[in-house]
Amino acid sequence: MERRTIFAGWVLPVLLVAPQLLLTVFFFLWPAGRAMWTSLERQDAFGIRTEFVGLDNFADLFADPLYLDSAVRTVGFCAAVAVLAMGTALLLAVFADRDIRGRAIYRTLLIWPYAIAPAIAAVLWVLLLHPQIGLVAHGLKAIGILWDYKLNDAQAMTVVILASAWKQVSYNFIFFLAGLQSIPKAVIEAARMDGARGWRRFRTITLPLLAPTMFFLIVVNIVYAAFDTFATIQALTQGGPGKATETLMLKVYRDGLINLDLGSSSAQSVVLMLGIVVLTALQFRFIGRRNAE
Amino acid sequence: MNGRVDWVAHGVLCCGVLLFVLPLWLLLAGATQDAGAISRGELSLLPDLRNLGVFWSVLNDRAPGGAPVWHMLLVSAAMALAIAGGKIIISLLSAYAVTFFRFPFRMLCFWTIFITLMLPVEVRIVPTYAVMADFGLINSFTGLAMPLIASATATLLFRQVFVAVPDELVEAARMDGAGPLRFLRDILLPVSAANMAALFVIVFVYGWNQYLWPLLVATDPSLDTIVIGIVKMIGQDSVTDWNRVMATAVLALLPPVAVVLLMQRWFVKGLTEGEK
Numbered sequence: 245m246e247r248r249t250i251f252a253g254w255v256l257p258v259l260l261v262a263p264q265l266l267l268t269v270f271f272f273l274w275p276a277g278r279a280m281w282t283s284l285e286r287q288d289a290f291g292i293r294t295e296f297v298g299l300d301n302f303a304d305l306f307a308d309p310l311y312l313d314s315a316v317r318t319v320g321f322c323a324a325v326a327v328l329a330m331g332t333a334l335l336l337a338v339f340a341d342r343d344i345r346g347r348a349i350y351r352t353l354l355i356w357p358y359a360i361a362p363a364i365a366a367v368l369w370v371l372l373l374h375p376q377i378g379l380v381a382h383g384l385k386a387i388g389i390l391w392d393y394k395l396n397d398a399q400a401m402t403v404v405i406l407a408s409a410w411k412q413v414s415y416n417f418i419f420f421l422a423g424l425q426s427i428p429k430a431v432i433e434a435a436r437m438d439g440a441r442g443w444r445r446f447r448t449i450t451l452p453l454l455a456p457t458m459f460f461l462i463v464v465n466i467v468y469a470a471f472d473t474f475a476t477i478q479a480l481t482q483g484g485p486g487k488a489t490e491t492l493m494l495k496v497y498r499d500g501l502i503n504l505d506l507g508s509s510s511a512q513s514v515v516l517m518l519g520i521v522v523l524t525a526l527q528f529r530f531i532g533r534r535n536a537e
Numbered sequence: 538m539n540g541r542v543d544w545v546a547h548g549v550l551c552c553g554v555l556l557f558v559l560p561l562w563l564l565l566a567g568a569t570q571d572a573g574a575i576s577r578g579e580l581s582l583l584p585d586l587r588n589l590g591v592f593w594s595v596l597n598d599r600a601p602g603g604a605p606v607w608h609m610l611l612v613s614a615a616m617a618l619a620i621a622g623g624k625i626i627i628s629l630l631s632a633y634a635v636t637f638f639r640f641p642f643r644m645l646c647f648w649t650i651f652i653t654l655m656l657p658v659e660v661r662i663v664p665t666y667a668v669m670a671d672f673g674l675i676n677s678f679t680g681l682a683m684p685l686i687a688s689a690t691a692t693l694l695f696r697q698v699f700v701a702v703p704d705e706l707v708e709a710a711r712m713d714g715a716g717p718l719r720f721l722r723d724i725l726l727p728v729s730a731a732n733m734a735a736l737f738v739i740v741f742v743y744g745w746n747q748y749l750w751p752l753l754v755a756t757d758p759s760l761d762t763i764v765i766g767i768v769k770m771i772g773q774d775s776v777t778d779w780n781r782v783m784a785t786a787v788l789a790l791l792p793p794v795a796v797v798l799l800m801q802r803w804f805v806k807g808l809t810e811g812e813k
Contacts, residue, residue, distance in 0.1 A: 251717045254640035257633075261646050264631035267687035270672075272653045275664035282664060336553040339546040352801060353554045359793035361746030363764045367771060367786045368560040371567060377575050377779060379563065414557070422809035471657055475748035479768045500663035501753065509663045516660040524655050 276517065282510035301511035310487070311495070311512075318470060318491040321405060325473070326465035328409035330458075333416030338446070340417075341424040351421070357414040362472055365411040366479035373403055393481070397488035400481050404489050407480060408473040415468075416461055423457035424450070456530075463527045467520065492516060561790075568592065568784035575779040588780075595784040606785055609763040614792065616682050616751075616762060617744035623686035624740050625733055632695030633721055637707070654689045658750055666753050676757040685743075685750060691736055694807070698729045735807020738800045742793045763789040 251257075286297045305311050340350050360368075372380045375392040384391040393399040427450065435449045451458075474493045477483060483490035483498070490498075492512065500509030567580055569588040574580075596607040603609075634640070635647050658665060665684065666675075674680030702725070710720045751762050761769075767789055770782050797804060 250639055251637050251720075253717075254638065256717055257635075257638035257640045257643075260630040260634035263627045264650055264687060264692065265646055267627070267683065268650055268653050270668065271665065271684040271687060272656045272661075273649070275661045275668050276656050278664040278667065279661050332553070332556075335549065339549045342543055342546045344543045344546050344550075350550045350554065352798065353558065354550075355801060355805065356794055356797055357557045359742050359746075359797040360790060361748065361764050361793070363746075363748050363768050364786055364790050367767055367782070368564060370771060371563050371580070371783070372560060377578055377580060379580055382578055410556070418805055419809055422805070467657070471660070475764070475768070478748075479771060482772075496660075497662060497749075501666070506663060513660050513663065517656065520655050520657070520660060 279510045279513045279517070282506055283514045286507045297507070301507045302515075305508065305511050305515070314487070314490055314492055314495050317489075318493075321401070321408075321473075321489075321491055322466045322469040324405045325409045325412065325469040326462060328405065329412040329465055330416050330461055332409070333413045334420050334454075336413070337417050337420035337424055338450075340421055354417050355414055357411065358418065360411055361475065362408070362411055363475040363479050365407050366476045369403060369407040369410070369480065373406075395485055397485060400485055400488045404473070404477050404480055408469060408476050411476065412465060412468055416465070419457055419461055420454070423454050427453050459530050460527065463523050466523060470516075470519070564783050564786055564790075568780055568787055570780055572778045572780045591780060591784045592787065595781050595788070598778075598781055598785065603758045603766060603769060604761050606763070606766065606788065608759070609761050609766040610788060610792075612678075612681075612760060613745055613762040613764065613789075615678070616747070617741045617792075619678075619682040620685050620744035621737050621740040623682065624688050624691050625736055627686060628688055628691035628736075629695050629725075629729070629733075632692045632699055633725065635692075636696055636699040637717070637720075650687075650689050650692050652689075653687060658684070662749065662753060669754055674754070676755055676760060678760065680754045681751055681760060682744075684754075685747065688740075691740070694732060694736065694810075695729060697810075698732050699725065702728060731803055732807055734800055734803040738796055738804040739808060741796050745793045 283301055284296060284298060285294050286301065287294050336354055340347055340354065370378070372378050373391075373393060375381055375394065381391045390396075391399065393403045431449060431453070432445070435445050470491070471493055473491070474497065477489055477491065477494060481489045483494045493516075496509055496512045496516065499505045499512065563580065563582070566582055566584040567575060568591055569585040570581060571585075596610075597605050599605045604612075631646075631650065635643055669675055669680050669684070672680075674683070706724065707720070710724055715723065745762075746764060747762070748764050748768070751760070751765050755761070755765075763785070767782070767786055770785065
């Protein structure tokens with residue numbers, strides 16, 4: 245959409261757009277370009293000499309079983325977080341959209357967790373699941389489950405998934421509720437007249453109309469699970485025990501800033517960037533098509 | 538609707554609310570209890586009201602080798618406010634420029650800003666760190682806040698609002714002799730006030746909750762944010778003062794929650810309209 249009426253002159257607009265542009269170039273484009281360049285180089289053990297190695301870093305990466313393990317783990321983790329966070333949110337939104345008493349209060353009580361930092365979510369879950377002090381952990385022990393997520397791989401994964409999904413529910417809830425409210429009441433009413441009830445009405449009428457919201461949220465949740473959960477995982481397990489909860493994000497951080505393997509870390513960054521580009525492109529394609537229909 | 542109480546809905550929603558309120562309640566209750574009892578696993582659901590002073594006294598606590606809690610809260614507040622203010626201002630100005638003017642490389646500017654949607658700080662941590670080091674911005678407040686100010690989302694949001702301003706209004710303002718800056722101040726600012734409020738909430742929460750970026754760029758304890766401080770506290774092998782950690786977590790959680798609750802109406806509207 246273009247405006248017909250515009251102001252003349254180009255000095256003022258250039259000045260206005262300059263701060264945003266400078267920040268973008270210095271803190272986004274330059275580092276991204278540098279990541280791409282460094283991913284093609286390799287440093288010697290002392291960090292003195294650097295040589296151009298082409299795509300060797302990428303070849304090494306995809307030949308590295310540890311990296312592939314981490315990639316598979318990340319995909320599973322993202323899927324689990326997205327399904328759990330979106331499923332819970334959709335269930336709550338459907339009922340919060342009903343015409344019941346006190347729904348404003350329910351909504352507020354379900355929206356506030358949006359403000360919780362991923363790292364703070366981890367603290368809350370420590371209180372529930374810490375092997376020594378956790379309330380739920382004691383319950384699990386009482387029924388005979390050996391609970392210690394700092395030693396048990398599967399338990400560690402469960403904990404980081406629960407804490408990560410928990411934090412994202414309210415974000416999804418806000419969007420699902422907005423999506424449900426934008427469905428014209430006449431459509432629901434017509435379905436009711438036709439005798440579509442309960443689950444069938446939800447599946448055949450509501451769900452298809454929620455599809456754009458759903459798709460948008462799938463992308464957002466995957467990006468959240470892949471990147472923003474860094475703090476949650478770091479606070480809960482630091483990727484351990486062993487590498488049981490090490491996602492690609494933790495691996496980039498560890499390889500780049502702890503092990504100082506710049507070439508490999510940059511190659512990993514480039515792979516992650518490609519992942520985001522694909523997700524964003526998918527999202528725009530899908531939303532664009534919906535609008536064209 | 539038909540006078541019957543919808544028990545299923547109330548049941549499901551109550552469970553949902555408990556899922557979020559219970560951990561928070563546990564945190565509040567735990568903060569007031571005896572550290573020894575918590576370590577033995579005797580965390581009670583009833584707060585000990587005699588110990589409410591813990592929230593006050595914890596302000597002077599510090600992680601080993603770190604800054605006191607009150608200082609970390611201040612750093613967090615300053616950082617969140619700087620990011621929120623900075624982001625709103627530069628996004629407003631750049632959206633204004635690309636919407637109401639024609640200048641060379643206008644679309645290139647727009648796409649350059651737009652493409653940052655695909656480059657979250659997480660995917661380029663090492664090179665961004667290197668660039669910051671080149672500028673000498675490691676361990677400075679500027680380095681903490683400035684890179685997080687650039688934003689495609691906010692620019693797109695304002696552009697959306699500006700595009701919807703009717704051409705007649707712009708014409709009328711011009712007839713009255715309003716220059717571009719007066720038009721911005723007298724017409725566009727009031728029109729986008731609600732969006733600014735929404736954006737403030739979103740960006741304040743975003744800034745307050747940052748973890749990875751401060752971890753990278755500020756190793757100096759005097760620049761620790763409260764979120765960094767909390768993770769340091771629970772990261773130690775043998776945490777003893779669990780009640781004080783919990784009290785600190787409550788303090789870390791309150792400001793962003795308060796902002797969301799106080800500005801809930803604008804925030805929900807702005808969030809769902811802006812991101813699609």
